[in-house]
Amino acid sequence: VMRESYASENDKGFKTLNPAMRPIVIVGGKGKMGRLFERMLTLSGYQVRLLDKEEWNQAASLVSDAGMVIISVPIHLTEQVIRQLPTLPDDCILVDLCSVKKAPLQAMMAAHNGPVLGLHPMFGPDSGSLAKQVVVWCDGRSPEAYQWFLQQIEVWGARLHSATAEEHDQNMAFIQALRHFATFAYGLHLSEENVDLKQLLALSSPIYRLELAMVGRLFAQDAQLYADIIMSSPNNIALIKRYYTRFGEALAQLERGDKASFIKSFAGVQTWFGDYAKTFMTESRSLLRSANDNRK
């Protein structure tokens, strides 16, 4: 019901929190995330211009009177595109939507003397809406200039969470790099083992189906995006390597047939998860119930 109410609000449009805002330019605006922001901003009464690859020769005139410039190009091009920007008006807000934050934020601070804001929408553009989604923000410069935009994002239904760029990137190493790589490796393994997916699904409980769906959905998405996310920092690779080492250590317990030490490790992790283990058990039970109800 919540989702429907947001969806119908989308059709009617959203309240304009900053009616005096000059045109907003989205660099990479013809991509997936750029289109989503174009739609949300347009529905909120702002004038939006798209600056994609074909429009670079008009870049200077497109940004000359811009009130805000939003960078939404592929991760591996982000810093380079920021450096290429023509001079922006002094009071123009420079924003990026990149999935990594430290390097793009530094590049924006170096390229522009006015207000700077780092954003990371923690969802894929296939969500179609920002309702109940999380958006992380990193302050760059002159936060008073962009409070209206953060509030506008809340009007769209999102929950905002502030972090430093360093905190963001450290946490994303777990939430994105390690998680997506483990998912990739699992998918790779299924394909190399050449399992019969149809048969796996026929034999599977709702929880396995859901887990398989979480793996499979990765491969419906952009390989370049995930390559960029996973390889965005040597810290990510180091973290994945430690995971690989632990995987090997746990496997060695199995090879030794050492159930006692497996059970001891298991208990250690159980203690570490603490109350979250029970919370997650309850939460996933209700998720599984609705997944099962929705299954066609």
Ligand code: NAD
């Ligand atoms: P995309 O590939 O769909 O879109 C990128 C757009 O940038 C394309 O239209 C492309 O033509 C354009 N572009 C490429 N080079 C350009 C240049 N030199 N000048 C102008 N435009 C150029 O990618 P996307 O998924 O929309 O991702 C854009 C940003 O959003 C990335 O920074 C990504 O980290 C971030 N993001 C994406 C997701 C996601 O799930 N897709 C989630 C969170 C954040």
